Amino acid sequence: MSIFRIERGHDGPARIGRLTLDELETSTPSLAGPPQEESHWLTYSVYERSSSSDSAASMIALPTIFASHDETDTLTHKSSLVLLPSIPGSSSLGQEMAELLLSWQLGFLRERPKSVPPQHCVVRIPVGIDTVLLKEYLSQFSELGVRSASFLLNSELGSDDFSSVKLRSAIPRNWLAIALGRIDPHLLPLLIYLGFDVIDIGRAFSAAAKNVRLWQVTNEKVLEVDHQRFCSCRHCISIDDFGETARDNRLETLTGHNIDMYRQVMSESISKMHDGQLRWLVESRTHASPSMTSLLRRIDREIYEFLEEFTPTIGQGVLPLIGPESYHSPIVRRFRERLVERYAPPPHKRIVLLLPCSARKPYSDSKSHRRFSRAIENGIGRSESSIAETIITSPLGIIPRELERVYPIAQYDIPVSGDWDTEETSIAVDALVKHLAKFSDEAVVLAHVSGGYQTIVNEAESRIKQSIIYTSSGHSTGSRSSLESLTEVLQDLKSKLEIRATEQKRLQDTLRSTADFQFGKGTGSLLIPDSAHLKGKLYHMVTCQVEEVQTCSFIGSSGALSLTMDGGERIAPLDRYVVRFEGAEIKGGSIFAVGVNEADPVIRPGDEVVVVGKDNTVMAVGKSEMSGPEMCEFEKGRAVSIRHKRK
Numbered sequence: 001m002s003i004f005r006i007e008r009g010h011d012g013p014a015r016i017g018r019l020t021l022d023e024l025e026t027s028t029p030s031l032a033g034p035p036q037e038e039s040h041w042l043t044y045s046v047y048e049r050s051s052s053s054d055s056a057a058s059m060i061a062l063p064t065i066f067a068s069h070d071e072t073d074t075l076t077h078k079s080s081l082v083l084l085p086s087i088p089g090s091s092s093l094g095q096e097m098a099e100l101l102l103s104w105q106l107g108f109l110r111e112r113p114k115s116v117p118p119q120h121c122v123v124r125i126p127v128g129i130d131t132v133l134l135k136e137y138l139s140q141f142s143e144l145g146v147r148s149a150s151f152l153l154n155s156e157l158g159s160d161d162f163s164s165v166k167l168r169s170a171i172p173r174n175w176l177a178i179a180l181g182r183i184d185p186h187l188l189p190l191l192i193y194l195g196f197d198v199i200d201i202g203r204a205f206s207a208a209a210k211n212v213r214l215w216q217v218t219n220e221k222v223l224e225v226d227h228q229r230f231c232s233c234r235h236c237i238s239i240d241d242f243g244e245t246a247r248d249n250r251l252e253t254l255t256g257h258n259i260d261m262y263r264q265v266m267s268e269s270i271s272k273m274h275d276g277q278l279r280w281l282v283e284s285r286t287h288a289s290p291s292m293t294s295l296l297r298r299i300d301r302e303i304y305e306f307l308e309e310f311t312p313t314i315g316q317g318v319l320p321l322i323g324p325e326s327y328h329s330p331i332v333r334r335f336r337e338r339l340v341e342r343y344a345p346p347p348h349k350r351i352v353l354l355l356p357c358s359a360r361k362p363y364s365d366s367k368s369h370r371r372f373s374r375a376i377e378n379g380i381g382r383s384e385s386s387i388a389e390t391i392i393t394s395p396l397g398i399i400p401r402e403l404e405r406v407y408p409i410a411q412y413d414i415p416v417s418g419d420w421d422t423e424e425t426s427i428a429v430d431a432l433v434k435h436l437a438k439f440s441d442e443a444v445v446l447a448h449v450s451g452g453y454q455t456i457v458n459e460a461e462s463r464i465k466q467s468i469i470y471t472s473s474g475h476s477t478g479s480r481s482s483l484e485s486l487t488e489v490l491q492d493l494k495s496k497l498e499i500r501a502t503e504q505k506r507l508q509d510t511l512r513s514t515a516d517f518q519f520g521k522g523t524g525s526l527l528i529p530d531s532a533h534l535k536g537k538l539y540h541m542v543t544c545q546v547e548e549v550q551t552c553s554f555i556g557s558s559g560a561l562s563l564t565m566d567g568g569e570r571i572a573p574l575d576r577y578v579v580r581f582e583g584a585e586i587k588g589g590s591i592f593a594v595g596v597n598e599a600d601p602v603i604r605p606g607d608e609v610v611v612v613g614k615d616n617t618v619m620a621v622g623k624s625e626m627s628g629p630e631m632c633e634f635e636k637g638r639a640v641s642i643r644h645k646r647k
Contacts, residue, residue: 003119004028004147004176004197005636006626010310010605011273012330013169013195019176021080021120024057028197029270031262032059032178034205040263042198044083059083059122059178062108082116083150084108086124095133098126102137109144118145122178125151127163131170138171150178151196155187155203157291162298165194169306173627174634182206186217186289188265189281190296192273195310199266204258208251214258216265217288222254233260276315283325293325300328308334309627314558314606319411327395327423331408336397336427340434342517343400346509349388350497351490352439352466354432354447354457356477357393359416362404362559365539368478372448375483379490382501385509387490388443390435392453394424397431402513405538405559420452429460441465444493448486450477507534507542511554514561518608519576526570527551527561561608565644568610568621577603579611579624579631579640586611586620589642593626593634603628609640620645 003020017028019042031041035058044059061083084105105123112118123141125134138149149171151164168177178198179191191199204214213220213229213236220229231237235256272278286293300307311330319331326332353376358366364373376384389401399409420428436445445468447457454470461468471489472482493499511534512524528534528544532551536542542554551567554560563571572578580598581591591611603609603624611620622642624631631639 003636004174006174006630006634007637010312010627011276011278012193012307013310014193014269014273014278015195015197015310016270016273017176017197019057019197021057026057028176029192029266030198031201031266032180032198033201033259036259041201042081044200057081080120081122081148082120083122084124086126094128095130098128099133099137101126102129102134106137106140106144109141109146119147121146122148122150122176125149125164125167125171127152127160127167129167131167134167134170142172147172147174148176148178150180153179153181153183153187153191155182155184157187157289157295162295165295165299166303168194168196169303172633173630184219185214185261185265186285186292188262189269189272189278189285190292192266192269193278193282194299201259201262204262205255208254208258211250211254212258213254214261216261217285222250231257233257235260275317276312277317277320279329279331280320280322283322283329286325287323296325297328300325300330300333304328304330304333309604309629311604312606313604314407314560315411317411318413319408321395321412321414323415324421324423326414327427332395335408336431338517339398339400339403339431342521343403343438343513344516344521345388345400345438346385346402346505346512348386348502348505349439350386350443350499351493352388352390352436352443352445354445354449354453355389355391356449356453357391357399359413361410361412362539363391363399364401364404371478371483372486375486376490379487380494380499382504383494383499385502385505386499388439392428392432392449392456394420395427397428398435400435400513402510403517403559405510405556406514406517407559410559418451420455425452425456425459428456429463432456432460433463436460436464436466439466444469444497446471446486446489446493448472448477448482450475450482453477507536507538508532510538511542511544511552511561514554514559515552518561519571520574523571523574523576526574527567562643563608563610563621565618565621565646568618568644572610572612572616572618576600577607577609579603579609579628581611581613581619584613586642586645590638591620591622591640591642593631593637593639596631596639599628599631599639601628603631611640611642611645618646 006015006017019026019028026042032044033041035043042057046061047063059081062085085108086101109118123146151168153161153164177196179196180200182203183200207214211222213222222228235253272281286296308330355372358368360366363369391399393399443466445466447468448471449457450472469489471486473485475482511528515524515527533545534542539556541556543550544552549566550564551570552561552563555562578600579596581595582597583595604627605624607624609624610618613619620642621644622640624640625638
C-alpha cells in the first residue's frame with residue numbers, strides 16, 4: 001500500500017511529508033537516483049534492466065511497449081513506485097500526442113496485472129497537455145486509485161520547464177509530485193518551493209561521465225582549464241588539479257562530489273523551509289541566472305493563486321525582500337490586495353499624514369517615528385486619534401499605522417539606498433491612490449516626505465481628490481525645521497478644522513483594523529464593539545472584554561488576533577474562516593483532515609479559524625495548519641491546532 005501524507009505546514013507550496021511504501025518509509029522532499037552503495041535517496045531503475053533492493057524504497061520505470069500485460073506479473077516488489085509507460089521524446093509533440101499518452105496510461109491501468117496496485121502507480125504528465133484537459137484526465141486516474149504524478153524538466157528554464165511547473169500546480173493537492181529529467185542542483189530550491197516532493201539527481205551521474213563537476217549555481221568542465229576550483233568535500237579534498245594519480249578515480253570522485261552537491265542544496269532548502277525563508281533562498285538564486293529570473297517572474301504572474309494558497313499568513317524572524325523578484329511574491333502581493341479589499345479607515349480620521357518608512361520594525365519603535373510622534377503631539381495634543389498615519393514603503397506600498405505589526409510588516413527587511421526604481425515607484429503610487437480614495441474629499445493630506453517618497457506623492461497627486469500640504473520643504477523629514485513645520489501645520493489645522501480633544505482610540509483602531517484585515521470587513525465591530533473594555537499595551541498584548549467576557553486578544557509579537565470561544569461565536573454567523581467538523585466531539589488538541597468536509601476556501605496556513613459542528617454550533621477555535629481546500633481534499637494530516645474548545 002502506498003500512502004503519501006503531509007506532516008507539517010507550508011512555506012509556500014513546499015511541504016514536509018512522508019511516503020510510505022508498505023513497510024518502508026521515506027521522508028520528503030527526497031532525492032531520487034540510480035542505485036548505489038549506501039544510497040541516501042529513493043532509487044530508480046528500468047524494468048528488467050536492473051533490480052531494486054527489498055530494503056529500499058524505489059521507483060521502477062515501465063518500458064515503452066509490452067507484448068502483453070502478463071509480462072509484468074512479477075513486475076515489482078511491494079516497496080516500489082511504478083512509473084507508467086511513456087514514449088521518450090514525445091512529451092513536447094503537442095496536445096494530440098499528449099492526450100494520446102495519457103489515454104495509453106489509463107488503458108494500461110484499467111487492464112493492469114494484479115502485481116501493480118494503482119496506489120503505487122505514477123502517471124507521467126506530458127508537457128504538451130492543456131491544464132483544463134489534464135484535470136479531466138486526472139479525475140479518471142484518481143477514480144482508479146492513482147495518487148502520484150511525475151513531470152519532465154531539462155534545466156534550460158524555458159517554456160518546457162515552465163509548462164511542467166504550471167502542470168504541477170494542476171494536480172490534486174494530496175498527490176505526490178515527482179520531478180524527473182536533467183535537473184541541475186541550482187534548480188532544487190525552486191522545485192522544492194513549488195511543491196515537488198521527489199527530485200531526480202541522475203544528472204549527477206551523467207555529468208560526471210562527461211567530466212563535469214556540478215556546483216550550487218554553475219558547472220565546471222574539469223581537465224579543460226588550467227586551474228580547477230578548490231573543493232573541500234570528502235571526495236575532492238585529496239585531488240590536486242586532477243593529476244595523473246587521480247585520473248583513474250576521476251569518475252568516482254566527480255560522481256561523489258556531484259551527489260553531495262545535491263544533498264547540500266537539498267539540506268539548505270529544507271533548513272530554509274523550516275525557517276520560513278525558502279522563498280528568499282529562491283529569490284537569491286535568481287540573481288545569478290537571467291533565465292531563472294524570468295522563470296520565477298512568469299511563475300509569480302501566471303500561477304500566483306497556486307503559490308498564494310499555501311503561503312502562511314504568519315511568520316517569525318526577518319523576512320528579506322531583496323530585489324524586484326520580491327515585488328510580486330505571494331506574501332507581498334497578498335498584503336497589497338488585502339489592504340485594498342479589507343482595510344477601511346476609522347471614521348474619525350480627518351487628517352491623513354504620509355510618512356516615510358524606517359529600517360526598524362515596527363515603525364513606532366524607530367527613532368525617526370518617535371520624533372514624528374512628538375511633533376504630532378506638540379501640534380495636535382490629545383486629538384491624535386483624528387490623524388490617519390500612513391507609511392509609504394517598498395514593495396508593500398502603503399501601511400496604515402494600525403496595521404504596522406501584522407505579518408509581514410513587522411518582519412520585512414529591504415536594502416535601503418534612497419533610490420526607487422520605476423516599478424517600486426509605480427507600485428507605491430498605485431497603492432497610495434487606492435488608499436486615499438477611502439477617505440472623504442474633505443480630508444486633508446499632509447505629506448511629510450522627501451526624496452523618493454516625495455516623488456511618489458508628486459506622481460500620485462494628479463489622481464488624488466484631496467488637497468495635499470507638504471511639510472518638509474525639501475529638507476530631511478527628521479530635521480528640526482521639518483519637524484517644526486509639521487507641528488505648525490497641525491496646530492493650524494486643529495484650529496481651522498475645529499478638532500477637539502477626544503478619547504484616545506489607538507487600541508480600538510488597531511484591534512478593529514486588525515480584525516477586518518484578518519477576517520474581512522465588518523469583523524472588527526463585532527469583536528470589538530463600542531462597549532468593549534480594552535486593556536494592555538500594543539507591543540505586548542491587548543485583551544478585549546465585552547460584558548466581562550473576553551472575545552479576543554491582540555498579540556503584539558505576531559500582530560494578529562487570537563479568538564476565544566465567545567469571539568468565535570460572535571463572528572461565526574459571517575461564515576468566514578469557518579471549518580465544519582463532521583465529528584460529534586473534539587478529542588485532544590487537534591482536528592485532522594479526515595474529519596473535515598467543508599472549510600472556507602480563503603483559509604491559509606496559520607490563519608485563526610472557527611470550528612463549527614453539524615448544527616452550526618461553535619465547537620472550537622484555533623490555528624489552521626493547512627489551506628481550506630487542503631482540509632477538504634486530504635484524508636490525513638492535522639488540519640487545525642485547537643486553542644479553546646467547548647467542554
